[in-house]
Amino acid sequence: MGFVSTFVGILGFCIGLPIGLAAGFFFFIYSKPKDVEEQVVTPLQEFDTDTLLSVLPDIPNWVKSPDYERVDWLNSFVSDMWPYLDKAICNTIRSTAKPMFADYIGKYQIKDIDFENLSLGTLPPTFYGMKVYETNEKQLVLEPAIRWAGNPNIVLAVKLMSAKIRVQLVDVQVFANPRIHLKPLVPTFPCFASIVVSLMEQPHVDFGLKVLGGDVMSIPGLYRLVQETIKKQVASLYHWPQSLEIPILDTSIVAVQKPVGILHVKVIRAMKLLKMDLLGTSDPYVKLRLSGVKRPSKKTSVKKRNLNPEWNEDFKLIVKDPETQVLELQVYDWDKFGGDDKLGMQVVPLNQLTPHEAKVFTLDLLKSFDVNDSPDKKPRGQLVVELTFDPFKLESESFAAPGDEMMSKQNSLSKSLSNASITSEGGALLVSVISAKDVEGEHHTNPYAQIVFRGEKKKTMESLGFVEITLADVVNNGRLNEKYNLINSKNGIIHVELEWQTV
Template structure:
């Protein structure tokens, strides 16, 4: 008996440990590359030596610039990368939807070695060890060349903030300094984000005579404009023996290295924010909009739930306005609206801005364009004092916003290769200002103003690698910069890879596309919807399709004839004494349910995202639903389940919000299921439309209609948006 129980639980145990397995085990398109780890192991001592130079020349000056005033003497006294190298868990090379001039590689990088760092600050010494680091690194090889070395350069960046943890050692009384530990953690995270999290990247040129703007200054995919509208039914985390209150929720939003935060709503489990934000999206394929809700407390804020929105999906749809169920909590939903904005090089798009009226009523400025700036280098800077070589940086300002380059230590010919981005609302009368400053003396080394109207006269609204002069008195220093203006235009829904219904239905049937339904009969003309036929019969889908007939495979099409008993089991109880005792004002019709009843239709769409291994199910709406209430009304919602073909075991279950008093509900709800591509072959999706009407305390929710779709039958792992007839639930 013990052996049998162990066998039955084997799959559950494996699935529970799946997240701890390397990527090459979880995903078939990710390859194990142990040879790379052997190469890294041999290179590690040399990587450790270079890391010391890198920390001293680049990291430490930036850390000092961000530390509070009393901690300006912070420094590393020991930097040892240890003997245990980082590891690459798996590699995926993209072969589709990639430009011919580049190669894109994603790598799962993890480090849990024996590195040891010692720091000194305010007269105290301490250290960091037990450093753990993991994230997905994207390497882009571009441009590809027809001559050796075949690749112009390599850029590396993390798509999202990598996970990092470490311990402080030997800090003693240093820990008591107010805010020091939080300041150190904040500085480390900000340095990682500024160094190698999108849109920032590390670039290594490999060939001479390559346009540096292609390597260091790639154009983003677009801008995502989003509105955090409201949340409902959040968990209450403020209940205790001392006080009774409600959560004080706020939202934190992240897109790559860009962070945003809403205001806090006090004592409200159904907060309304109506706050607007804009974020630049460098690579929609792979980036996500991540939102976390927290309960603000005097101590540590508690998480109320989280969700992520695939930006590739937002770009494809143009606009998404929906309620999302929160993850990582018992209950709660968040209502957000996201809109994709494309970038345009046309002056006419700047002059004529057409947005939806809602964005014009935003609580903060909504911008019409973005300004991108790339500072390549400066030459022949003046000395701030006699015989004192400067450590320069450049400040770039537009209006009240100022950004700056890293500090280059002791040089009059700094190479910055830094990029900046500004959101612009009105171009008229604005100037882009540059000022070189010495970090030691804080003296100006020269300035430059460029009116934005100059860029409007340039082809494609840009100046590429243009030389200007930083002026300080009579002294002039050449500065090489690239500037671009891009108008924001609202994106339109993109056509799916699968052609629209009515033109591609035949092809899907020809590729063994099939939908499991409870009855094989049809009710007259299909109006272009999917028609289920009896096994081994031929179907004439449309006379306009050249009268092509397709023979359905008996083995692939599964007829389901069992009637649903559970959908009406409350009817039998309604006449019982206990049923009458708890019965509400709603009563069921006294009717017999037949398999050929018209139960209405449901409009759905299914996509599989290979980047995130997510099965995306869009439940759009229903129409002409069957009712069981005597008043001929219903309160429908849709239960979405993913079920194993062998044994009907549920591996995922969620439901949409309930629509009130309608037979034609509009849900527009999207469900994302994390699923291994290999599991698509042995699972199906079950959608049950249920009635949330109260028919009594012990009455089950009646099933108004059901639909089952085998995932191994989907052409290209997709189902184009369409109406499909509902049927009796399969038992």
């Protein structure tokens, strides 16, 4: 009997299981739920004021403001890069915090401070929009709206005497609207030399802090105290106009060298020059230039039939690097029918000069500076010159600092007396033709910009319009970086940067 009952039970299970599954399947497919209600969707205009205000912070900035661009592509990029960004940011935090921790070791019975765990978690920040500013400067200005509700794993271990206290940061929320400057833009990857970050408003920062397993932020009054302390510290460090600058490239390598001063050269005389003419004389003149400068060299007048000529002629040369540049002086014998013969040459390193102090040099002329040439036993005479290096004033010395209205007004008044008084002191006008657009003409294949100053012309490479800028405007402002509508052009615009520097 036992065998029969067991067999019947197994047979019943094998027959009943598929029948039950089939019945349940058909019941699930063809039955309709009676307790599920359709979700009610309320139009936005039907919400009351309080409800709208509570929802407003969660609406992306690109929806609320037309100035913000939608940047879903950036969120996808950050999401894919987050595991690597997490490690890079954490490495930076470790290296930055290490010297800070070192200052506390040995104080307050603290023996060691270090991160036991440091990870920003798996949730990347989200960009709720991006605002891009157009400026005339060589920089890119971005203003993203960033929100980060992260799940970081940050544990700080503090060894206090013989005990180790662990402080854990949890449930972090950061809402911020930073302004990011990528500047200056340079022709070297990644095309900007530094990142400058400022906070345009106080950020919202919320987090939990666990010590010995308990959330200390739940202590009455402590949460508000910590929040206010963080806001004050952040405001003092990074709230606009304060900023955090992160160098990316070495500016000394990528930056274009600008003039830093003027070298005054007075070619006084030469003595006992070589005889190159048939009559036992020479027709000497001096050619001078600064190393590293492509512009044509300057030269003195020719003194006919003279081995001991006196010139007493003054020249001004623009200096870019007084530590490495040298003044090259070459004495030639003028020849009416052939090439001029070189009588001798010499150089003077500018680092031998003291700013604003005149120094007289008596130079022995040499055949050349090629060490492979045989020594010149024949004396070639001497050249006497007087040199003075006048560095340009710093911008803070020449013009008023931003925000100093009284000083700015005084400077503007004193510098706008007359063009004659403005240009009487030594100075250099730096002109950068940056771009032009919407110019029209019969030919557009080779447009160029021509700069005319006191009759001297400089050009970039067809004239399609012009603009006139007075020197007084540049001097009074110190620097102009503007876009001008071209005269004799319907829609042409030129972007020019001008800067006046004085000694």
